[in-house]
Amino acid sequence: MTHVSAPSWKARQPLPRSTWVLAIILVVGWIFLPGFSSIDNATNVLRVAAILALATYGQTIVLISGGIEFSIGSSVALCSVTSVLALQYWPIGPAFLVGFVTILAVGIINGLLISYLRLSAFLVTLGMLLLVHGLAAIVVGGLPVEAPDREGIHALSGGAVLGIPVPVLLAAAGAILLHLLLERTILGRSWFLIGSSAPAAEMTGIKVGRIVFLAYFVAACFVGLAGLILTSRVAAGEPNLYPTLPFESMAACAIGGIPLSGGRGSALNAVIGVLVIAVLNNAIVLLNYPAYTQLALLGVIMIGAVMAQGFPALKSLSWSRSR
Amino acid sequence: MESARDTALPLANVDSLAAASAIVHDAVDTTPSEPVLEVRSVVKNYGSTRALQGADLVLRAGRIHALMGENGAGKSTLVKILVGATAPSAGTITLHGRTVKFAGVADAIAAGIVPIYQQSTLFSNLTVLENLFGFEIATRPGFANFNNAKRRLLAQCMLDRIGLAVELDRPVASLSLGEKQLLEIARGLGRECKVLVLDEPTAALSQADTSRLFSTLRRLAEHSVAILYISHKTDEIQKIADEITVLRDGVSVLAAAPLKSTSIQSIVNAMVGHAFNVGEKNLPAVAAPVLTLDRATRAVGDPEVSLVVRRSEILGIAGLAGSGAEDIGAILAGALPCVSGTLHIDGQPLNCLGDRAAAVSAGIGYVPPDRIANGLFPRHIALLNASASILAHLSRFGWINRRKEIARLSQVLANVRLTPNEPWRLIEEFSGGNQQKILLARNLALVGIKALVLVEPTRGVDVGARDVIHEQIMAAARNGSAIALVSTDLEELTSLSHRIVIVRGRRIATELPHLSTPSVVAKAMLGEI
Numbered sequence: 001m002t003h004v005s006a007p008s009w010k011a012r013q014p015l016p017r018s019t020w021v022l023a024i025i026l027v028v029g030w031i032f033l034p035g036f037s038s039i040d041n042a043t044n045v046l047r048v049a050a051i052l053a054l055a056t057y058g059q060t061i062v063l064i065s066g067g068i069e070f071s072i073g074s075s076v077a078l079c080s081v082t083s084v085l086a087l088q089y090w091p092i093g094p095a096f097l098v099g100f101v102t103i104l105a106v107g108i109i110n111g112l113l114i115s116y117l118r119l120s121a122f123l124v125t126l127g128m129l130l131l132v133h134g135l136a137a138i139v140v141g142g143l144p145v146e147a148p149d150r151e152g153i154h155a156l157s158g159g160a161v162l163g164i165p166v167p168v169l170l171a172a173a174g175a176i177l178l179h180l181l182l183e184r185t186i187l188g189r190s191w192f193l194i195g196s197s198a199p200a201a202e203m204t205g206i207k208v209g210r211i212v213f214l215a216y217f218v219a220a221c222f223v224g225l226a227g228l229i230l231t232s233r234v235a236a237g238e239p240n241l242y243p244t245l246p247f248e249s250m251a252a253c254a255i256g257g258i259p260l261s262g263g264r265g266s267a268l269n270a271v272i273g274v275l276v277i278a279v280l281n282n283a284i285v286l287l288n289y290p291a292y293t294q295l296a297l298l299g300v301i302m303i304g305a306v307m308a309q310g311f312p313a314l315k316s317l318s319w320s321r322s323r
Numbered sequence: 324m325e326s327a328r329d330t331a332l333p334l335a336n337v338d339s340l341a342a343a344s345a346i347v348h349d350a351v352d353t354t355p356s357e358p359v360l361e362v363r364s365v366v367k368n369y370g371s372t373r374a375l376q377g378a379d380l381v382l383r384a385g386r387i388h389a390l391m392g393e394n395g396a397g398k399s400t401l402v403k404i405l406v407g408a409t410a411p412s413a414g415t416i417t418l419h420g421r422t423v424k425f426a427g428v429a430d431a432i433a434a435g436i437v438p439i440y441q442q443s444t445l446f447s448n449l450t451v452l453e454n455l456f457g458f459e460i461a462t463r464p465g466f467a468n469f470n471n472a473k474r475r476l477l478a479q480c481m482l483d484r485i486g487l488a489v490e491l492d493r494p495v496a497s498l499s500l501g502e503k504q505l506l507e508i509a510r511g512l513g514r515e516c517k518v519l520v521l522d523e524p525t526a527a528l529s530q531a532d533t534s535r536l537f538s539t540l541r542r543l544a545e546h547s548v549a550i551l552y553i554s555h556k557t558d559e560i561q562k563i564a565d566e567i568t569v570l571r572d573g574v575s576v577l578a579a580a581p582l583k584s585t586s587i588q589s590i591v592n593a594m595v596g597h598a599f600n601v602g603e604k605n606l607p608a609v610a611a612p613v614l615t616l617d618r619a620t621r622a623v624g625d626p627e628v629s630l631v632v633r634r635s636e637i638l639g640i641a642g643l644a645g646s647g648a649e650d651i652g653a654i655l656a657g658a659l660p661c662v663s664g665t666l667h668i669d670g671q672p673l674n675c676l677g678d679r680a681a682a683v684s685a686g687i688g689y690v691p692p693d694r695i696a697n698g699l700f701p702r703h704i705a706l707l708n709a710s711a712s713i714l715a716h717l718s719r720f721g722w723i724n725r726r727k728e729i730a731r732l733s734q735v736l737a738n739v740r741l742t743p744n745e746p747w748r749l750i751e752e753f754s755g756g757n758q759q760k761i762l763l764a765r766n767l768a769l770v771g772i773k774a775l776v777l778v779e780p781t782r783g784v785d786v787g788a789r790d791v792i793h794e795q796i797m798a799a800a801r802n803g804s805a806i807a808l809v810s811t812d813l814e815e816l817t818s819l820s821h822r823i824v825i826v827r828g829r830r831i832a833t834e835l836p837h838l839s840t841p842s843v844v845a846k847a848m849l850g851e852i
Contacts, residue, residue: 185722187721203679205682
């Protein structure tokens with residue numbers, strides 16, 4: 001019962017319950033699905049998961065600080081559009097920088113509106129989801145634009161270092177960075193405090209506005225990486241690139257055990273949530289089920305994960321009829 | 324089917340209403356003031372604390388009965404028991420001679436005990452008419468048309484009965500506070516009402532609305548409703564009440580005394596008691612000014628407030644609920660914006676615009692009045708709750724040194740005698756007293772602390788925690804902090820403060836020296852001095 005060995009500032013938390021879901025899928029897949037446990041398949045799963053992982057890191061930060069982020073669904077699309085357009089004039093490096101800055105700009109606008117004007121995060125980012133989607137479509141006239149054929153455009157998504165795919169390396173590095181940020185820095189701690197109680201955070205002297213703004217800014221940095229990997233993979237400017245990204249990232253958070261109510265969560269939660277979704281998708285593909293089965297099952301797993309967190313609201317019925 | 328129900332119900336109600344008022348008129352002539360509601364030796368325990376330990380209350384038909392007592396005397400617990408919000412641990416309640424046990428608020432309302440709360444329970448988006456039938460909408464299943472001629476007639480009767488002249492279709496949001504209060508009473512009387520319970524009804528009312536409320540209450544009393552009137556304001560009680568009960572430490576020290584033969588002095592004495600040894604604590608010597616508030620105004624048109632708190636001084640700030648005393652505390656802590664005025668700490672100006680972050684870095688600690696809303700970080704451990712204000716001092720380049728955090732805060736939490744002394748426990752698992760200790764520890768841990776503003780630091784706290792908190796306040800003062808103590812706990816104020824400023828109507832009305840007795844402070848708060 002003593003906590004001397006592992007000093008942490010968090011309440012002791014067991015592994016998220018969805019770890020068991022992940023373990024079951026892995027074991028069942030390993031036994032029953034030919035090819036599931038091959039190195040090639042594992043690499044492929046992780047390569048696909050990396051994009052969702054990076055976006056989910058951003059979502060994790062925003063959720064912990066008490067907000068929510070929808071606009072990533074179209075900011076990655078606008079990123080692909082702007083980088084492909086820039087590629088027609090500039091080399092890959094600067095062109096991709098343009099794409100990254102595009103996503104940062106969306107994050108900055110979200111952050112300013114939510115933190116300094118105190119608008120609802122839900123409505124602001126939902127509005128930005130629509131606005132940016134429309135903008136991306138307007139810029140390219142509604143149709144995808146092929147990137148000019150350049151060497152190395154696929155390096156970010158298809159390349160590998162020491163046999164490990166670049167996106168996987170980025171996602172792993174991102175997870176470590178996220179962990180350190182959340183557990184060890186004043187910034188990360190402040191996100192938890194604000195998400196737990198913004199008025200109390202203000203009374204302790206935390207500059208709530210600035211810290212909330214930084215949540216959207218740092219989240220946009222993670223999403224920016226996801227956007228560039230996506231752009232590199234499709235090598236085109238697509239206004240309709242990954243519209244379900246915000247929902248999948250929220251599903252990953254929920255499955256990993258990060259509550260929507262803010263103040264709680266960890267990098268581990270995010271990673272496990274992403275892996276559950278990725279492995280499940282892979283199993284369904286290997287079983288040759290149609291893609292929409294994937295969606296339906298994802299919904300089931302997500303609701304199941306939320307139920308697995310328990311039913312705290314059931315215990316507080318005092319506000320309703322007294323019997 | 325629906326229309327049949329609609330026609331049957333209001334007609335019956337209109338008739339019974341008329342019949343009831345006829346009977347009421349008869350009753351007035353012959354009242355031998357039978358007790359309507361009797362509360363005998365009621366005890367209420369919350370865990371190990373006894374909120375009520377044998378309280379008595381007798382309400383008679385046609386009488387307005389005042390209930391007074393200091394904060395924490397047990398008034399609100401007694402009211403909660405009366406209106407069925409909580410059940411007594413022991414004792415009996417009889418209504419018209421029959422022992423009753425309420426299963427909930429709805430149960431008590433059905434029995435004829437109608438509460439009117441400080442906060443409005445009206446639906447502000449709906450109209451007057453819709454609100455009048457709000458209870459029925461809530462309890463009757465299915466659809467019902469509340470806007471027909473008979474309903475309107477009934478509604479008009481309900482408004483006329485208490486003398487409220489507003490249009491039935493006006494949205495409630497457009498009514499004045501006083502009109503809302505009367506509407507709430509009208510709604511409560513729509514059903515059979517034997518006892519009307521009003522909790523600080525005039526706290527937010529204007530003079531005109533107050534006198535309107537009073538004449539309505541008088542009228543209702545004439546119609547033999549028993550009225551329980553809870554208030555801090557002695558002048559109002561003298562004006563409106565027939566009888567008074569005073570609670571102190573959960574006991575009725577004055578029970579149903581006729582107000583005509585009871586002096587203000589004896590009421591105040593009953594409220595505060597005489598058991599205090601004022602000045603037994605050894606207060607440290609006071610030095611130079613630390614915190615200087617100069618002509619601060621909360622809003623345009625508000626009075627200006629100026630205050631000085633010196634090194635090692637404990638300045639008591641006292642005022643009734645709504646007097647503005649808590650706001651002055653918040654302003655001193657930089658937690659509340661002002662339209663004008665300055666705040667200096669050690670001669671350095673601090674902007675007075677509610678910049679709490681600047682105040683923290685200048686060394687001003689703050690324990691806010693509502694620890695749930697503005698103090699605690701729920702679902703996090705005690706250690707994190709305590710370290711929140713000093714993260715910058717525990718870090719280099721934004722990187723928290725966790726060993727330092729643990730070492731530092733474990734020490735501070737041990738100093739305030741956190742029980743159980745487990746900094747890794749969730750904040751929810753501690754008692755209110757220990758939560759308050761954690762909030763105090765958060766501020767005592769401040770590096771370079773110069774001033775400490777405490778608002779109701781021991782509200783709702785057990786005796787043990789209270790002693791620890793007082794001891795820590797004294798220790799902080801001895802170590803040179805300037806301390807502003809905003810409290811309605813007279814014993815706390817008189818025993819800890821070097822001097823006490825009294826706040827009335829958002830301005831500093833007077834200042835009392837050390838060793839003032841609680842009854843003098845109480846009188847000053849009530850405006851008797």
